[in-house]
Amino acid sequence: MKKTASRIAEGQPFPLGATWNGHGVNFALFSAHATKVELCIFDSSGRREIERIVLPEYTDEVWHVFVYDLRPGAIYGYRVHGPYEPEAGHRFNPHKLLLDPYAKAHVGALRWHPAVFGYTLKHEARDLSFDTRDSAPYVPRCRVVDQTFSWHHPLRERVARERMIVYETHVRGYTIRHPEVPPEQRGTFAGLAHPAVVDGIRHLGVTSVELMPVHMFLNDSHLLERGLTNYWGYNTIGFFAPDPRYSVGAHASIDEFKLMVDRFHESGLEVLLDVVYNHTAEGSELGPTLSFRGIDNASYYRLLPDTPRYHINDTGTGNTLNLSHPRVLQMVTDSLRYWVVEMGVDGFRFDLATILGREPEGFDEGGGFLDSCRQDPILSSVKLIAEPWDCGPGGYQVGGFPPGWAEWNDCFRDTVRTWWKGDEGKAPDLATRLCASGDRFNRRGRRPWASVNFVTAHDGFTLHDLVSYNDRHNEANGEDNRDGHADNHSWNCGAEGPTDDPEIRALRERQKRNLLATLLLAQGTPMIVAGDEFGRTQQGNNNAYCQDNAISWIDWEGIDDAGRELAAFVRRLTILRHALPVLRRNRFLTGEHNDLLDVTDVTWLSPAGIALTPEQWGDVNMRCFGMLIDGRSQTSGIMRLASDATMLIVFNAYHDVVEFTLPSVPGNDQWSCLIDTNVPVRDELPEFEAGDTYQVTGRSLLLFALHARGATQRVFERLEENLTAGPEEI
Structure with a gap:
């Protein structure tokens, strides 16, 4: 392995990441507290390191170098030197190979091993020491990419916000059992791009397909130990890279994603991404050192002011991304613009979006990220949908986001569920929700579309299970049925789970139609979960985040006559909504x-x-x-x-x-x-x-x-x- 390189130049501090210009690749990495950064280049297999280059220049807290003759396909990672002072928030460890936060593609998968942690755990959690084992054999790498792609529909007409009908789905679960999709394409972007899939979605009458996370994410070790995986994908480690698990070709995830978007646009459908910028997959201070923690822990994460050894955990996942830092804010907004400009998406749904509006003193609708989106000529023109809550103090902010944003409205969900369940005293509240919850959104010139109405979402019961179960049944998750919401405002109509009673079955079908009709005839932006239109079940599991199996997948061939009738009913509702503007004022x-x-x-x-x-x-x-x-x-x-x-x-x-x-x-x-x-x-x-x-x-x-x-x-x-x-x- 070469220790130096004679084919380098100082390069530029912008743009961040790895950028090929036809002559070579410019590498730029932000770190405010590092003392040295090494670029590690690997052979085509990604296993053997063939060159290590010390980044020679440091400009405005960005380390950079230009490497001549390096081309797309090159595989790389970083080793970052600096103080290992956990009590001061610094966790540098050059023995750990790190992912570039701006990498457009990843290679390989994480293998959980003690070497991926920056510390050695002895007898107690507080008895930690600097770990010198090399993590390279166990962690993924980055790949330099060429963004060339021939769009067939580079210009598309955006769907007016008041006309939107959102359709939430999962790339893998939607097509993994689809009989018309070739087996090798099932569960991938290419599978979603199949004409039979696109035509089916379009025929339903929805306008905007919202994909659950497609950014590169990791499987939690505790799930793998139980034989499970992080199916939903809310565990991001790369904000610019589509997860290769959703592509047919080993290195084709970018092109396959773009082809999918192109096909959707050709059919008049928008593509929205569910994105997770509130935390990363590195977890708490006891988590692995894979990227951000080893590059500059004190900059990327919010730390407890008095004891910066520990992470602030407003997300419930161990860490909170620090969008108060200008470079972290830049990374998130750069990522969003990349997915709009380069990848062609039409908008985003932000997981735990209150986090993004947090400043040190708490949620602020005039915070840096929210202000950045409002003034940005690209981001202000696309659909921005907030999940307006998090786990921190003052985290519930439904109606609290600024103009230009739409928000998930759980008030609508809970009121509609309790009304049709038959609870007392719900009529006044239902009237408010039917009018797009003006009590929360009718201010500052916001429009009814700001209220994203839903009865079900990926998190919780499916529509069928909502009318079939009083209690959660999450035993398959391996947590003794303790996980997931215990209070779902559900009603089983007289029997728990499957039944042959014709009266109960008829009532359940009518309740499904009641809930869907309320959703699609109410003012605001309706969101349907894929599969609800024909009665998909998760067997009572209301927290199927780890179920990459038949519990979560859509069983296309298992749709019965009742399911087909329900889908036709939904189609009629969407037709009415599109044809009658009074229903979408x-x-x-x-x-x-x-x-x-x-x-x-x-x-x-x-x-x-x-x-x-x-x-x-x-x-x-x-x-x-x-x-x-x-x-x-x-x-x-x-x-x-x-x-x-x-x-x-x-x-x-x-x-x-x-x-x-x-x-x-x-x-x-x-x-x-x-x-x-x-x-x-x-x-x-x-x-x-x-x-x-x-x-x-x-x-x-x-x-x-x-x-x-x-x-x-x-x-x-x-x-x-x-x-x-x-x-x-x-």
Whole structure:
């Protein structure tokens, strides 16, 4: 192995990472406290180190060198020298081979071995000493890449935020059992790009596919010891590198990811990434030294001010990324821009996003990261969705993010679940959630789309399990069923788990339709979890983060008639949402009267068809009411035919039939029933007169559209015609 190199130049401190320019590769690595940095270059197998180069220049806390004749495909890592002073927050150890935080591709996998730790553990956790074992045989490396790619659809039309329907899925779990995907492509980006998969997603009527983490992540040692893996991937170690486990070719993950994005864009679908910038896979101060810890622990992580030996753990995973440091903030924003500009994605969902808004004094909506996103010409133009909570003090921030952000709304989730479960006193709260939770989001010019409504997510019960289990059943996780949420606001409809009882099965199917219809007819941005549209089950497991098996995978060939009927029902709901702007307004419904148009945007009705009184709102036993949305109240400029549709949604969580009187609206007298969750399939749209009563089945939802007597049903007939169209054509 060479100790020096005569083919080097000082290089540049920018851009950070490894950058090929056609003549060689520039390497640049930030470290504020290192005393020396060595670049280790390996042979094509990645096993044998063939050259070690001391980075000769240090500019603005960036170490850098240019290596001539080095090309894409070169495999490398770093060894960083500096003080090993845990009590001061410094954990440098040149015996540990480190990953470049800006690496665009990784090679190999981590093998858990004592040598990957920067310390030697003797008898007690506090009895630690500097470890001199070489970690190179056990850790992954980085690979220099060439970003050349021929996009077929480099320019795409972004989906308007108010038109979004998000579809959350997992790269591997979605296609690993898909019968139309070639076996070698299943579970990969190439599998997601298969025409049968793309067409199926598009036909469902969603607009934006949100992929669970695809950044390079690690499997926790405690999971591997139990024969499990980190299936979800919320354990990132490389913020620029797609995980090679999701690619067919050993070194093709970048091109395969881009091809997938290209195919989705060709079909009018957006690609969103679920990203984890709140922590890294290095864990607490007792975790391994793989990258950030060995490069500059005191800069990359938040440490306890009085005892910097220890990490602040606002994430619950052992460490918290320090976005108050300008170089760490730069790394995160550089990563986001890279995925937008180079990889073509359309937006991000941020795991534990409150962390990203934290400064030393706590969450601050004017914090460095949030301000950076608002002013950045690239990041401010894409979809930014926050999971607005973390484990730290003041961590719950639903509605607390600044303009431009959308947020997961767990208030919607819990209220909708408890309403359809039959809990008392939920009607007023449900009314608020149906109007995009204006109590939390209607401020500073934010729009209804800021509320990302969901009933289920990857974390928790699937929709089928939500109506089939009262309790979690996580025994397969190996934690004695102690993990996962204990209170899920679920109801098994009379039997725990699978049952042959036809009445319970019918009720469960209706409850699924109720929950999905509430989600897709409410104001705000709906999010559906892949598989919920046909009743996927996880056998009662509400924390399947470690289940890379049939518990988590979608069983395409196992979809039964009930599942196909449910998927058709979801398709009808998405068609309605796309075709009727009144269901996806860009202004909050407030119940205020518009004097100019002489209409009220939303009116809440009792089963008698008249406005609810304060006394009725205060009745904790009220379980049936109507939501009348007057489409004329949103008219502005040139009005399209469907823009002024007036809709009535009836929510009946009572266990028995309720007679509901259809209201009279001035100038109109005829209603068409578009949806009845008790009758999911109809050959024609039944019509009713104002003043007629409708027998609303117990635990069911209805959607009516108002139109003038004698008017054609062209608008509503077109809904049926659109069953073969994509959302962008409606």
